[in-house]
Amino acid sequence: MSYDHKKIDAKWQQRWEDARIFKAKDGSKKKKYYVLVEFPYPSGAGLHVGHPRSYTALDIVARKKRMEGMNVLFPMGWDAFGLPAEAYAIKTGVHPSIVTKQNIDTFRRQLKAIGFSFDWSREVDTTDPKYYRWTQWMFNQFFKAGLAYKAKASINWCPKDKIGLANEEVVGGACERCGTPVEKRDKEQWMIAITKYADRLLEDLNTVDYLPKIKKQQEDWIGRSEGALIKFDEIEVFTTRPDTIDGVTYVVLAPEHPLVADSTSSDQVKAVQKYLAETAKKTDIERGDDSKEKTGVFTGSYVKNPYNGEDVPVWVADYVLAGYGTGAVMAVPQHDERDHAFAEKFGLPIEDRPLLEVDQAIKKSKGQKKVNYRLRDWVFSRQRYWGEPIPLVHCEKDGWVAVPDDQLPVELPPVEKYEPTDNGESPLSAIDSFVNTTCPSCGGPAKRETDTMPNWAGSSWYFLRYIDPKNDKEFASKAALKYWTPVDLYNGGMEHTTLHLLYSRFWHKFLFDQGVVPTSEPYARRHSHGLIMAEDGTKMSKSKGNVVNPDEVVAEFGADTLRTYILFMGPFEEPVPWSTNGLIGVRRFLDKVERLAEKLGDESTEVTKALHKTIKKVSDDIDGFRFNTAVSELMKFVNVAQEAGSMSPDSFAMFLTILSPFAPHLANELAERSTKAPIGTFMDLQPWPSPDPKWLIDDEITIVIQVNGKLRASLNVAADISDAELIELAKADENVQKHLIGEVKKEIVVKGKLVNFVI
RNA sequence: GGGUAGAUGGCGGAAUUGGUAUACGCGCAUGCCUUAGGAGCAUGUGACUUCGGUCAUAAGGGUUCGAGUCCCUUUCUACCCACCA
Numbered sequence: 001m002s003y004d005h006k007k008i009d010a011k012w013q014q015r016w017e018d019a020r021i022f023k024a025k026d027g028s029k030k031k032k033y034y035v036l037v038e039f040p041y042p043s044g045a046g047l048h049v050g051h052p053r054s055y056t057a058l059d060i061v062a063r064k065k066r067m068e069g070m071n072v073l074f075p076m077g078w079d080a081f082g083l084p085a086e087a088y089a090i091k092t093g094v095h096p097s098i099v100t101k102q103n104i105d106t107f108r109r110q111l112k113a114i115g116f117s118f119d120w121s122r123e124v125d126t127t128d129p130k131y132y133r134w135t136q137w138m139f140n141q142f143f144k145a146g147l148a149y150k151a152k153a154s155i156n157w158c159p160k161d162k163i164g165l166a167n168e169e170v171v172g173g174a175c176e177r178c179g180t181p182v183e184k185r186d187k188e189q190w191m192i193a194i195t196k197y198a199d200r201l202l203e204d205l206n207t208v209d210y211l212p213k214i215k216k217q218q219e220d221w222i223g224r225s226e227g228a229l230i231k232f233d234e235i236e237v238f239t240t241r242p243d244t245i246d247g248v249t250y251v252v253l254a255p256e257h258p259l260v261a262d263s264t265s266s267d268q269v270k271a272v273q274k275y276l277a278e279t280a281k282k283t284d285i286e287r288g289d290d291s292k293e294k295t296g297v298f299t300g301s302y303v304k305n306p307y308n309g310e311d312v313p314v315w316v317a318d319y320v321l322a323g324y325g326t327g328a329v330m331a332v333p334q335h336d337e338r339d340h341a342f343a344e345k346f347g348l349p350i351e352d353r354p355l356l357e358v359d360q361a362i363k364k365s366k367g368q369k370k371v372n373y374r375l376r377d378w379v380f381s382r383q384r385y386w387g388e389p390i391p392l393v394h395c396e397k398d399g400w401v402a403v404p405d406d407q408l409p410v411e412l413p414p415v416e417k418y419e420p421t422d423n424g425e426s427p428l429s430a431i432d433s434f435v436n437t438t439c440p441s442c443g444g445p446a447k448r449e450t451d452t453m454p455n456w457a458g459s460s461w462y463f464l465r466y467i468d469p470k471n472d473k474e475f476a477s478k479a480a481l482k483y484w485t486p487v488d489l490y491n492g493g494m495e496h497t498t499l500h501l502l503y504s505r506f507w508h509k510f511l512f513d514q515g516v517v518p519t520s521e522p523y524a525r526r527h528s529h530g531l532i533m534a535e536d537g538t539k540m541s542k543s544k545g546n547v548v549n550p551d552e553v554v555a556e557f558g559a560d561t562l563r564t565y566i567l568f569m570g571p572f573e574e575p576v577p578w579s580t581n582g583l584i585g586v587r588r589f590l591d592k593v594e595r596l597a598e599k600l601g602d603e604s605t606e607v608t609k610a611l612h613k614t615i616k617k618v619s620d621d622i623d624g625f626r627f628n629t630a631v632s633e634l635m636k637f638v639n640v641a642q643e644a645g646s647m648s649p650d651s652f653a654m655f656l657t658i659l660s661p662f663a664p665h666l667a668n669e670l671a672e673r674s675t676k677a678p679i680g681t682f683m684d685l686q687p688w689p690s691p692d693p694k695w696l697i698d699d700e701i702t703i704v705i706q707v708n709g710k711l712r713a714s715l716n717v718a719a720d721i722s723d724a725e726l727i728e729l730a731k732a733d734e735n736v737q738k739h740l741i742g743e744v745k746k747e748i749v750v751k752g753k754l755v756n757f758v759i
Numbered sequence: 760g761g762g763u764a765g766a767u768g769g770c771g772g773a774a775u776u777g778g779u780a781u782a783c784g785c786g787c788a789u790g791c792c793u794u795a796g797g798a799g800c801a802u803g804u805g806a807c808u809u810c811g812g813u814c815a816u817a818a819g820g821g822u823u824c825g826a827g828u829c830c831c832u833u834u835c836u837a838c839c840c841a842c843c844a
Binding site: 002212213216217220221223225227237238239240241252294318319320321323324325328329330331332336337338339341372374494495497498530531556557565568569570571573574575576577579580581582584585586587588589591595620624628629631632633634635636639702703704706708709710711714738745746747748750753754756757758 | 760762763764765770771772773775778779782783784785786797798799811823824825837838839840842843844
């Protein structure tokens, strides 16, 4: 290991900061480019080696775009509300804001040590009252528009965290955070009507450039299906297969369906009640377990099939979901596997009726066409302390009233205990001075809402605040929004596709409808990165003690080695195992570059050609997110230059320019040291080079000669050789001749590539 | 159970339109050098081989002059969704 990375890293990080070269300019005439990475939750564990994967990749894009002459906004901030800080507060009594501040300081120091070109002057923190003032303001816009409503909802309740969860936060029937099986519980919750935007969230995917798998996942999550609503007497069902209605042999209600009691005949009351009690005890995991046998109970009543007038029995079964469609289905055992399994178990008839024509079946059944979505409304309440207070007041006379704009933010009051109360209410409910207030509308006594927002709230719009972070009149000025939105490139984890990414698209569309943002989509292009695994291929986790700390890597090998290795290790979108040996290999490469700087002088055509090819490939690869092959291309060039013995100072300067986004500290240092090379103060202020086309053309090329598709020779020939000449040359080759036994049936020539003789 | 993406040397991976499979890096081997280092340099490194070649991209089949790449069947892995009517 030769170069002194500690000295060089610190020197250039200081210079960048002093010269403020990464500051995005407001009101610039230049074309803008907004590069965004998902801002981290500043956990107590510090930065994980997985964080820099996303940041490094987009740092490279940001640096390249700057060098291409664009006004780049590449900001960073903190998504700092959340359970871990609160859990720590419960344990230690230390206010979450204190821990959060310490964690943010650690994260900032760690990120700076890796040399990212963030514009630190625009840092935002979702827990800062100056920030969440606007989160609350936006919530009030939802409320005033009638999209935020309070509803008694059967919610997912985590008995360990004592917190209600959105459907989206339940993973496999268990709490996403702690893995505890989720129970059902009825609770008054603030909901936001994201389902009203389902169609637009779906359709507008056509207007954005997301990775196909991201689009697909959002489409499936929104889950549009076309079908019909049909009434079997008073029971309305949703079906996607109205053409099968002639084969209906029974109707099923979800256990939570409001008509269950009315449909139950007196002799079946006991059986039905017993069944309802059993299902209420089941967790979602048990109910959702496909391998278990279906259960259900007959209500004792019958309804009429509106198509053919037949009486069919009404059953209650938990394989029907209360939250989807109408919570009731018409069962067609002949055409549906689940219905078939249920019918077989309970001895219900499986009729054999022909399929109908869809429109006629709906018409004759007096049904109506209906589009249904899988997406549910967003449960927005949390009974927690460390979140934005929902800025509403309840007045006995006027009902729910929004806190006026000039009284925002509603700040979190100090509390003594951070635990949710035993009845599941937020700890804020125990603070009388917070709860008791006056009604903004009538001035009479009123009580504040004590629920707080989920941490998806602050992250739904943070990219707008970066645009104008110090504004205290608006969340961002109209002019600044017009210039900077939409985000041109956004990268984040696949796990946020149906959470944060969907929420923030919805949130943004709502703001667009309110006329306060200029675009209907927040992000023009979205990419995602794969997880970095431990060396043994398992997930890195604190409990296994296999987490790689970027601080240690930077201290031992330097920031440039970490950055370059993280991109070299594998395709950006795929999960890759960490390898310390791979890291050492990258460090060797950077050391080679340093040695190259000492051997500037004459240059062979071979080196010039290689350089221009490298410029082309590296440029294309960065644009296409193929960072791993970009690094290998840089390595190949260094091998060529090293073998040649020397290269010209001009060429070396060009090479350093394209190396600089990957290894900015070393590239800047070597540029400064090689005084012969014509480079100014900062690499980032240099123009990105374009390859000279004349060096990209080869005048001699290698042609592969095959006989019956098998490689027999390879010839170096002039690039402009004619087919006839080439065939003649090929046939003259000794080894080819040996295999050309018998009649040549066909001669295939692929220009610039190969000749194949078929015999 | 469904969807999506995959399966290439000892390892991470490359192969842009169907056209030299294994680039680049790691590891390993031999040698050189040496202010003995996680150094540097050189050479080699898919398997088998009678040294002519032959066989190799999860397994099997197909299309083609030619298949890692396209098609079919099967197996396995990862992620996401999981009774969505």
